[in-house]
Amino acid sequence: MxxxxxxxxxxxxxxxxxxxxxxxxxxxxxxxxxxxxxxxxxxxxxxxxxxxxxxxxxxxxxxxxxxxxxxxxxxxxxxxxxxxxxxxxxxxxxxxxxxxxxxxxxxxxxxxxxxxxxxxxxxxxxxxxxxxxxxxxxxxxxxxxxxxxxxxxxxxxxxxxxxxxxxxxxxxxxxxxxxxxxxxxxxxLGRFHVQGMGKGYDVLFQPGGFEDLVELLRESGLGPPVAIACDENVAPIYGDRLLTVLRRAGYGYNRPHMVTIPAGEEHKTIESVMKFWRRFLLAGLDRKSTVLALGGGVIGDLAGFAASTFMRGIPWINIPTTLLAMVDSSLGGKTGFDLPEGKNLVGAFHPPRLIIANPYLLTTLPDTELRSGLAEAVKHGVIADPALFALCGQGYSAVKANISEIVRRGMAVKIRVIESDPYEQGLRASLNLGHTLGHALESVSNF
The missing domain is CATH 3.40.50.300 (P-loop containing nucleotide triphosphate hydrolases)
Known part of the structure; x- marks a missing residue:
């Protein structure tokens, strides 16, 4: 004593x-x-x-x-x-x-x-x-x-x-x-660690601004230089803000760089990936650098694939800006791009080091995009969360008032499924539901 x-x-x-x-x-x-x-x-x-x-x-x-x-x-x-x-x-x-x-x-x-x-x-x-x-x-x-x-x-x-x-x-x-x-x-809290694919990665539900991102980068051991990947819709709303925060924080010996591509599924191509690769080189990225994907599912897929292949693979962080990306596409480590013959025909499993879901980023999302993501949340409720399904059934006003809970619950459902089947060999296929048929219909109808 x-x-x-x-x-x-x-x-x-x-x-x-x-x-x-x-x-x-x-x-x-x-x-x-x-x-x-x-x-x-x-x-x-x-x-x-x-x-x-x-x-x-x-x-x-x-x-x-x-x-x-x-x-x-x-x-x-x-x-x-x-x-x-x-x-x-x-x-x-x-x-x-x-x-x-x-x-x-x-x-x-x-x-x-x-x-x-x-x-x-x-x-x-x-x-x-x-x-x-x-x-x-x-x-x-x-x-x-x-x-x-x-x-x-x-x-x-x-x-x-x-x-x-x-x-x-x-x-x-x-x-x-x-x-x-x-x-x-x-x-x-919206705090998860996804296991089953490599070392695993953290998923954070993080309301607020971008100011905490620098400390999260440092705590995760993700070094500079960094490149922000986003589309032309997101860049003026959030990309410039994120760039400013990183510059003010003095994050890195080389100033952060932003790479933009036109918005839309039609730009989910090898040409966009090549643009990312070339701009990463111009920004001085190396094997210790970090890519920040700021956008919806298209940006996450493209930037993640570019990161998976640049210098034989560099770390990346996914910051989804749509409800669909937050509850679905950002989770699971799948990256890739489309070919004229069909969607997502080329890709790789390359999970991000960190996913940050910030509900504030949904406040500027058009209603059509929010409803699109809501369909995915309803699907997750059907699969494994009756409370989420019931919340979605209360009407659009209730959904908007409880969007944070919907995001957290939607993420939790997908995380449970992908941890059980990280490489989509069985159970994870349940998340697809109508995706397979839907992509075929889009292809034949030129949608």
Whole structure:
């Protein structure tokens, strides 16, 4: 057990002011009462997302060399919270983590500010009897629940009722396994890691501007120089903005470059791919460079294929700008172009390193394009998500009001299918439904 004086010395060393100048990471903090399943769920969530898991109470014990009951006895609750703050500050540095917090960790305003500025706080809740049953099945010394467990837990929840109610993002763990709870958290946040094809890749539902993209590039180890690939419709709306953000951030020794092609399926050709290759060369791209595909399915397919073949394959990021691309074409790693004889006859499996689905980009999408993507979302609902199907059935106004949930649910369905069959050898064909016949009809009708 570490002495009080040594703990004080460590606290002084680590008590520097929390700086918002550090790299902004999107950690996921799991919070809630004792027995809510924060640690068991957090471990599975970290495994699903291929990130580090941190149990803050365990980190506090490692930091002090003492158990939580020993710290509480020696320091009292206020002293324990001081140590908790120090350990929390240490753990929000670095790459993305899943951090399971103690049941009172965010009572202190400073801790809450740290957590909310560094990621998403997910509140796990469960029925009182379930909390009691779980705590009984995992006996431990809990200083704040000393005495009759049922009575002390009820009193603790009553004291913290207003505090716990203040968290908006809530997931219930009642009647669910930790795996089911973790899946629901992923759906609520729109955070996925697609496995089954190479090293796998992250899929992020990321509302907001382009400012976080630079940090995501750095965290993913994707280096400059970079090239933005987009069409002539998207370039003036979003391409110029993205270019400006990258330039202001000083991302790379060579300034970012934008390559545009005319919009439309008729330009999904080898000629467009060749234009990308040549402009990549002019921009100074090499094997460590990154292509940013900013657009719908056509741009994703073309830029992804160009990246798969340029210098025998370079990394790329897909930033879909249509609903259809967000819930379907951006996911799965398929890239390619059309021939006069038919669609997608030449291509390759070359998954992006990262997919960023930003619902803000849908605000400028024409209604015809939004409805086109909605048809794909309905299909996903039919295949594997009755709640998504029901939401789509509420009418167009409801769809537009709940577009973020539709995107997250649509992505989740496709990800489950492609992970089961990444190279389209069986189950994944269910996603095609009318595609095969549809492409044939387009071909014979010159559509």
């Amino acid at each position: 570490m002495t009080v004086s040594k703990i004080r010395d460590k606290l002084k060393v680590n008590s520097g002011k929390f700086s918002n100048d550090s790299v902004a990471m999107n950690h996921i903090f799991l919070y809630g009462p004792p027995g809510a399943g924060k640690s068991s769920t957090g471990r599975i969530l970290a495994l699903n997302l291929k990130v580090e898991f941190v149990d803050l109470d365990a980190e506090i014990e490692n930091f002090t060399g003492s158990t939580i009951p020993q710290i509480m006895e020696e320091w009292g609750e206020n002293g324990f919270r001081d140590i908790e703050t120090t350990v929390l500050k240490r753990n929000v540095k670095g790459r993305t983590k899943i951090i399971a917090l103690g049941g009172g960790a965010l009572l202190r305003a400073q801790n809450r500010s740290i957590a909310e500025s560094k990621g998403a706080v997910v509140f796990l809740e469960a029925d009182l009897q379930i909390l009691i049953d779980r705590l009984i099945s995992a006996p431990a010394i809990r200083p704040l629940l000393a005495g009759t467990l049922e009575e002390q837990l009820f009193l603790l929840l009553d004291r913290r009722r207003q505090h716990y109610a203040s968290f908006g993002l809530r997931v219930t763990s009642s009647g669910k396994t930790p795996s089911e709870t973790a899946a629901e958290i992923q759906l609520a």
